[in-house]
Amino acid sequence: MPSASIESPSPAVHDEAALDVVRAEPLCAETPTRLLAAPITPAASVYVRSNFALPPLDAAHVIDIGGAVRAPFTVSLPELAALPRRHVTVTIECAGNGRLGMDPLPTGEPWRYGAVSTTTWSGVSLRTLLERAGLAPDVVEILGIGADAGPRDDADGDVRFARSLPIADAMHPDTIVATHMAGEPLSYDHGAPVRLIVPGWYGMASVKWLARLEAITTPFTGYFQQQRYVYEVEDTVEPVRRARVKSMITSPVDGGRCDREVLVQGWAWSGAGAIARVELAVNEAPIWIEAALGTPVSAYAWTPFEAELVLPDAGAATIRSRATDMAGNVQPERIQWNRLGYGNNAIRRIAVDVADEVR
Structure with missing residues (x-):
């Protein structure tokens, strides 16, 4: 070469x-x-x-x-x-x-x-x-x-x-x-x-x-x-060593407006291996909906995910994402707090303003 x-x-x-x-x-x-x-x-x-x-x-x-x-x-x-x-x-x-x-x-x-x-x-x-x-x-x-x-x-x-x-x-x-x-x-x-x-x-x-x-x-x-x-x-x-398993929602954007029927998209990654699963939940509902995983551009790049959701009535709503990697590591609801603030991979929620009608 x-x-x-x-x-x-x-x-x-x-x-x-x-x-x-x-x-x-x-x-x-x-x-x-x-x-x-x-x-x-x-x-x-x-x-x-x-x-x-x-x-x-x-x-x-x-x-x-x-x-x-x-x-x-x-x-x-x-x-x-x-x-x-x-x-x-x-x-x-x-x-x-x-x-x-x-x-x-x-x-x-x-x-x-x-x-x-x-x-x-x-x-x-x-x-x-x-x-x-x-x-x-x-x-x-x-x-x-x-x-x-x-x-x-x-x-x-x-x-x-x-x-x-x-x-x-x-x-x-x-x-x-x-x-x-x-x-x-x-x-x-x-x-x-x-x-x-x-x-x-x-x-x-x-x-x-x-x-x-x-x-x-x-x-x-x-x-x-x-x-x-x-x-x-x-x-x-x-x-601090390898990156902890984590996900983030990129669409809809946090603080934005969306229809009740919405395609939720984002990324998941982990330093411990490939992503095995990403799940989504709305508001405080205990039901998690599995998202479809795409193909990352490389073995070391984040994995795309997406899922069609129907949000509740018009008004404010939150959407959460939770990733699991092939090593069995799962994003936690909360991380153990540490004094210097490293490795925050806790499940993060985005807030959206939901439009009035289903398309």
């Missing part, structure tokens, strides 16, 4: 109409509700999560591969471009997506429900680089370290963004070191010139502005593995 050239990253600019900005500096922004109905999110509207200011990287950037390996090395962007390319279409969700739906409101960015997007990423399988380095037999995790860093209120000095992956996930052929998104070189906001993409995991695993890959022989206990991106419940702390 011919190599793909890696150009200088696109400037850090964004179209105000293409994103719903949650925080301007550093940029955190959601995919607008009107665009969540698309199977592939428009490139300009793929959600953005930044923890620190953008690091000053350019086409001369290199990635160090080291730690417990036989042959540590450094790889440049032109060298990456010469390696076999891999393309993965993935639904990626921020671990904090839906934080505003939790009560009481946890600390953290006030994400609504648009910190989730689906697009195609292109790059080199991480496995290719790790096999070249030669992992020691006692390696348990691969640590991805970004070039971004900054101060945190609960840490001394600047903190570098870093997250680790178990060996099985790091060596999966579809975990990639990505240089392109939607067929174009990465923009700065999306991690240019190079980032990780880890299908099935919440977005924090897909380390942006990738600077180093380190093979480690004991589990990583850094700031973003033990103090942030963790489920902190009472006296327990567990790192």
Whole structure:
């Protein structure tokens, strides 16, 4: 396969109409509700999560591969471009997506429900680089370290963004070191010139502005593995990992108006495997109606669902969706509240204004 050239990253600019900005500096922004109905999110509207200011990287950037390996090395962007390319279409969700739906409101960015997007990423399988380095037999995790860093209120000095992956996930052929998104070189906001993409995991695993890959022989206990991106419940702390099973209704829109006979459509996804079932319920009725499932654009992309419903009398109504994955995980009515507000996959209801007559 011919190599793909890696150009200088696109400037850090964004179209105000293409994103719903949650925080301007550093940029955190959601995919607008009107665009969540698309199977592939428009490139300009793929959600953005930044923890620190953008690091000053350019086409001369290199990635160090080291730690417990036989042959540590450094790889440049032109060298990456010469390696076999891999393309993965993935639904990626921020671990904090839906934080505003939790009560009481946890600390953290006030994400609504648009910190989730689906697009195609292109790059080199991480496995290719790790096999070249030669992992020691006692390696348990691969640590991805970004070039971004900054101060945190609960840490001394600047903190570098870093997250680790178990060996099985790091060596999966579809975990990639990505240089392109939607067929174009990465923009700065999306991690240019190079980032990780880890299908099935919440977005924090897909380390942006990738600077180093380190093979480690004991589990990583850094700031973003033990103090942030963790489920902190009472006296327990567990790192956030794979995306929980979840669904969302995209049509009719929340707060909109519809006929009593209405086609309800939406998406369901899970980091634990394929979607097995999606069910819908109206108002507080205990009866769940199974929706028809469509075919996702890839094994890592959200699954479409739809069902024809007849809503009750004219006026206000609510519609709920509940997804189940092939591993048997079911969306809960409520999640166990956690202090930092991660992993909110509770069943969500939309409210609609119902027209007077059945068509």
